[in-house]
Amino acid sequence: QVQLVESGGGSVQAGGSLRLSCAASEYTYSTYCMGWFRQAPGKEREGVATINRRYGETYYAESVKGRFSISQDSAKTTLFLQMNSLKPEDTAMYYCAATQSNYCRRDFWGDAAVFAYWGQGTQVIVSS
DSSP states (O other): OOOEEEEOOEEEETTOOEEEEEEESOOSGGGSEEEEEEEOTTSOOEEEEEEETTTOOEEEOTTTTTTEEEEEOTTSOEEEEEEOSOOGGGOEEEEEEEEOGGGOSTTTTTOGGGOOEEOOOEEEEEEO
16 A cells, blocks of 8 residues: 655745655555645645656646745655745645656646545645
8 A cells, every 4th residue: 555644844934935745655657656736725626746756757836836846855755845935825735646657747747536645634834
């Protein structure tokens, strides 16, 4: 069973930074595609950023481009989301997710329905 464990959430003032981490229990075809999603109260879960862990290709939501950066460590066991210039509208529960490599493409990268494995989430609160 694939396990994903997030950490790094917290409270920060607008303009600040946070770095989220997600420890993955395996690196296989079933988990080559990993991403970060977020869900604010009363809103649908949305894709924030996704990376193909084998080839390094990344995708970002327009709302976070230039501010957030997704990456992984050299051992490919930990996924990161560096969040800079945070805004109050970034406040949400952030989830790490993983799925098969073939879903890491433009028409699927932000579709929560195709991600098979999920972490428990970590809360991010940005105050104005």
